[in-house]
Amino acid sequence: MSQTESNQKSMSIIVTKGTLDWAYPPFILATTAAAMGVNVSMFFTFYGLALLKKDLDLQISPLGKPDMVMPLAGMHMKMPNMIGMLPGVNAMATTMMKNLIAKKGVASIPTLREAAVESDIEMIACQMTLDLFEMKKEEMIDGIKLGGAATYMEKALASDINLYI
Amino acid sequence: MADKVLDAKGLNCPLPILKAKKAILEVPKDGTLEVLSTDPGSVADFQAFCRTTGNTMLETGENAGVYRFIIKHTA
Numbered sequence: 001m002s003q004t005e006s007n008q009k010s011m012s013i014i015v016t017k018g019t020l021d022w023a024y025p026p027f028i029l030a031t032t033a034a035a036m037g038v039n040v041s042m043f044f045t046f047y048g049l050a051l052l053k054k055d056l057d058l059q060i061s062p063l064g065k066p067d068m069v070m071p072l073a074g075m076h077m078k079m080p081n082m083i084g085m086l087p088g089v090n091a092m093a094t095t096m097m098k099n100l101i102a103k104k105g106v107a108s109i110p111t112l113r114e115a116a117v118e119s120d121i122e123m124i125a126c127q128m129t130l131d132l133f134e135m136k137k138e139e140m141i142d143g144i145k146l147g148g149a150a151t152y153m154e155k156a157l158a159s160d161i162n163l164y165i
Numbered sequence: 166m167a168d169k170v171l172d173a174k175g176l177n178c179p180l181p182i183l184k185a186k187k188a189i190l191e192v193p194k195d196g197t198l199e200v201l202s203t204d205p206g207s208v209a210d211f212q213a214f215c216r217t218t219g220n221t222m223l224e225t226g227e228n229a230g231v232y233r234f235i236i237k238h239t240a
Contacts, residue, residue, distance in 0.1 A: 031179060031183055032179040032183070035179075035183050036186075036214060036217045036218055106178075107176075112179075
C-alpha cells in the first residue's frame, strides 16, 4: 500500500529473534497485514537483525526447546538437550525444517522477505545493535532505514497494533 | 466464469492471501477472482480478508479437498 489513506490502519512489529523458526511470525503477519491494506513498520533489533542480512543463513536449534516436536516417519520426535548439544545437530535440524517447509508449501523466509519489500513495508534496523555487534548497513538488504528507540516509539504511538516478537 | 483464476493449491499460509491480493489488483473493478486452495485455514482467512479489505465474497465451496472462493473486486 503506497497510498496513505486517512483511515488506513497501521502496525508496528519489534523483531528480536533471528532463527529460522522465529523469522516466520513477524514476516507472515507483516506481509499479510500489508495485503489487507495495513501500513506496516518493522523494527529489527538484537538477533532480529540477522533477518535483514543480504546473505541469509538462518539456523534452528533444538537445544533448550522441550516444546519443539518434529514429525518423523509418521511419529513425532523430541530432541533431548544432551543430543542437541552435539556438533552438527543444529545443521541437521535446520535441514529437516527446510525440507518440511518445502514439503508443506510453506513460504521460505527469502520469499516472505521479498514480499515484504514489494509491499513497501518499512524496515528499520536498530543502530545501537549494529554498533554493538559491529555490523554494517552494507551487509543488509537495500532500502532499510536506521533508527533507535525514539524512532520506534514515534511509530508505535501512531500505530493501531504494536507487536513484540 | 471469473475474470481471473488463481491456483493456490498446495500453498500454505500466508501465500494464498498474498497471491490473491496481487491477483485481485489485475481484475477490473467489479470483476471477479476465483481462488482455488487446499489450505483448510484459507476458508476463515479469505472471509477475514474480504471483510477487512472491503472486497465481496460471492461464493465459497469445497470439492474433494479443494476450496473455491469467488471474490468480487469491490475495494
